[in-house]
Amino acid sequence: MANPPHGGILKDLLARDAPRREQLAAEAEGLPAIVLTERQLCDLELILNGGFSPLEGFLNEKDYNGVVTDSRLADGNLFSMPINLDISRETIEELGVKPGARITLRDFRDDSNLAIITVDDVYRPDKNKEAQHVFGGDEDHPAIKYLYNTVKEFYVGGKLDAINRLDHYDYVALRYTPAELRAHFEKLGWTRVVAFQTRNPMHRAHRELTVRAARARQANVLIHPVVGLTKPGDIDHFTRVRVYQALLPRYPNGMAVLGLLPLAMRMGGPREAIWHAIIRKNHGATHFIVGRDHAGPGKNSKGEEFYGPYDAQYAVEKYKDELGIEVVPFQMMTYLPDSDEYRPKDEVPTGTRTLDISGTELRNRLRTGREIPEWFSYPEVVKVLRESHPPRFQQGFTVFLTGYQNSGKDAIARALQVTLNQQGGRAVSLLLGETVRHELSSELGFTRQDRHTNIQRIAFVAGELTKAGGAVIAAPIAPYEASRQQARETVSQFGSFYLVHVATSLEHAERTDKRGVYAKARRGEIKGFTGVDDPYEAPTKADLVVDIEKHNVRSIVHQIILMLESEGLLDKF
Numbered sequence: 057m058a059n060p061p062h063g064g065i066l067k068d069l070l071a072r073d074a075p076r077r078e079q080l081a082a083e084a085e086g087l088p089a090i091v092l093t094e095r096q097l098c099d100l101e102l103i104l105n106g107g108f109s110p111l112e113g114f115l116n117e118k119d120y121n122g123v124v125t126d127s128r129l130a131d132g133n134l135f136s137m138p139i140n141l142d143i144s145r146e147t148i149e150e151l152g153v154k155p156g157a158r159i160t161l162r163d164f165r166d167d168s169n170l171a172i173i174t175v176d177d178v179y180r181p182d183k184n185k186e187a188q189h190v191f192g193g194d195e196d197h198p199a200i201k202y203l204y205n206t207v208k209e210f211y212v213g214g215k216l217d218a219i220n221r222l223d224h225y226d227y228v229a230l231r232y233t234p235a236e237l238r239a240h241f242e243k244l245g246w247t248r249v250v251a252f253q254t255r256n257p258m259h260r261a262h263r264e265l266t267v268r269a270a271r272a273r274q275a276n277v278l279i280h281p282v283v284g285l286t287k288p289g290d291i292d293h294f295t296r297v298r299v300y301q302a303l304l305p306r307y308p309n310g311m312a313v314l315g316l317l318p319l320a321m322r323m324g325g326p327r328e329a330i331w332h333a334i335i336r337k338n339h340g341a342t343h344f345i346v347g348r349d350h351a352g353p354g355k356n357s358k359g360e361e362f363y364g365p366y367d368a369q370y371a372v373e374k375y376k377d378e379l380g381i382e383v384v385p386f387q388m389m390t391y392l393p394d395s396d397e398y399r400p401k402d403e404v405p406t407g408t409r410t411l412d413i414s415g416t417e418l419r420n421r422l423r424t425g426r427e428i429p430e431w432f433s434y435p436e437v438v439k440v441l442r443e444s445h446p447p448r449f450q451q452g453f454t455v456f457l458t459g460y461q462n463s464g465k466d467a468i469a470r471a472l473q474v475t476l477n478q479q480g481g482r483a484v485s486l487l488l489g490e491t492v493r494h495e496l497s498s499e500l501g502f503t504r505q506d507r508h509t510n511i512q513r514i515a516f517v518a519g520e521l522t523k524a525g526g527a528v529i530a531a532p533i534a535p536y537e538a539s540r541q542q543a544r545e546t547v548s549q550f551g552s553f554y555l556v557h558v559a560t561s562l563e564h565a566e567r568t569d570k571r572g573v574y575a576k577a578r579r580g581e582i583k584g585f586t587g588v589d590d591p592y593e594a595p596t597k598a599d600l601v602v603d604i605e606k607h608n609v610r611s612i613v614h615q616i617i618l619m620l621e622s623e624g625l626l627d628k629f
């Protein structure tokens with residue numbers, strides 16, 4: 057038998073309401089609807105499937121206050137994380153959200169009606185109190201930032217009627233609801249299950265740790281990674297799930313199961329650890345591993361940790377008896393090269409040589425293509441990570457040239473395109489101002505707003521091509537600093553961005569203008585022309601500044617190539 061759920065009954069609302077499904081679905085069509093955010097959707101999924109048992113809906117004020125202050129629902133049950141449906145004043149007024157009202161909860165991805173909430177109350181939370189009690193109050197904390205910047209002013213409490221389960225299209229077979237996981241354990245004859253929470257790729261240390269935990273308790277292992285929302289900057293869940301799948305055969309046959317958890321993490325350290333334990337208990341696990349700095353958000357702007365390294369372990373220890381899931385605390389695992397084994401840090405005799413590779417170091421090695429040793433990870437795991445993190449010479453990049461019309465930027469861009477084509481290895485895309493104006497921005501003029509829009513369109517396309525591993529050369533005038541900065545931010549999400557200022561003087565550009573565009577502008581036939589009667593804001597933070605009066609196109613292209621080479625982008629093909 058799997059572990060009984062928190063509160064005694066698994067609140068599988070989907071199963072409970074299945075007999076009334078058609079009736080509820082018809083009712084939902086005629087009700088006002090709230091379209092849920094991504095975080096709310098994650099929360100809803102775990103309310104509907106019983107992952108958050110004993111919750112049957114979003115917290116009303118009484119439950120919320122209890123959870124915030126004492127980690128307890130009004131009925132006394134332990135629950136450490138407030139689960140709220142936040143809503144703006146406008147939505148309240150527009151939809152008539154008031155006690156007794158029934159409101160449909162809708163999925164923003166496909167407009168499907170997922171549930172109906174019967175409003176218990178609508179209340180304004182004390183966000184300062186929530187920030188302080190639940191997350192520790194540090195304003196750099198990501199959940200506190202989210203609370204102040206994104207969470208709406210009011211919370212709606214109320215129980216739910218379930219209509220549809222959320223549709224997923226990735227790794228569907230691995231997304232077990234608590235009931236499904238319980239049935240699976242039952243089928244396997246597992247009675248003792250150690251759950252392992254993770255939002256990172258798993259390597260040898262994690263495999264050793266989970267096997268050790270299971271061995272000591274004669275249990276099996278549930279690898280239960282979060283695939284909902286994790287910390288920004290984490291490796292995406294698609295890659296991670298492929299990693300877990302690659303790792304699974306490294307466990308003794310039949311020892312471990314992989315199940316995905318659609319949780320929206322808050323990085324709430326101690327509070328989050330208790331919540332995680334409750335969720336795992338609901339999924340049937342009997343044991344739960346809590347490591348160092350469990351669900352911690354890293355460091356604040358002053359470089360300090362938000363929580364003590366073992367605060368999460370102390371917190372779950374405190375509620376051990378009523379949690380009803382045995383918490384397995386563990387220290388960091390470290391590698392002992394002389395005996396070729398992993399051990400928890402506190403079990404390493406003093407003076408013994410140890411080796412570790414930090415997450416940052418791993419990312420560096422992936423980026424540069426440097427070796428990742430077998431003592432650290434399995435080749436099949438490394439292969440998956442390398443596919444998602446190609447070394448620099450396979451990554452995309454954007455070279456963004458800016459300067460006056462006829463500054464030479466177009467000639468440089470064309471010559472650079474040819475040079476990169478000669479090098480091979482990447483598709484090269486050329487986005488000349490002229491081409492973009494024709495193909496993407498033909499309805500735009502040259503007002504500040506239109507020019508900004510034009511540059512952001514270029515940035516969008518450059519970002520997508522960079523993501524796909526291409527080399528992008530863009531060469532609009534791009535006269536405004538703010539537009540260029542925003543373009544840099546857009547592209548940098550996907551790869552390197554280099555701003556090259558073609559700082560040829562206006563006099564030179566105008567004097568050598570064979571097309572007579574400047575002359576037209578001077579005669580007033582073109583209005584608001586850059587350099588004539590519209591400003592060009594010279595970049596303050598260009599990666600390279602070149603000038604066609606000082607160097608010819610060939611040597612400028614060479615300078616750009618040397619810059620790309622020094623970044624490892626042209627290393628080897």
Ligand SMILES: Nc1ncnc2c1ncn2[C@@H]1O[C@H](COP(=O)(O)OS(=O)(=O)O)[C@@H](OP(=O)(O)O)[C@H]1O
Pocket residue numbers: 461462489490492493502506507508510511531532533534535573582583584585586590
């Ligand atoms: N008012 C005004 N100001 C600047 N440029 C003008 C203007 N009107 C038309 N053109 C012609 O448009 C081309 C430059 O467009 P860009 O997209 O590079 O400009 S911007 O970055 O959006 O500011 C560039 O075309 P080409 O000369 O063919 O490159 C300009 O000559």
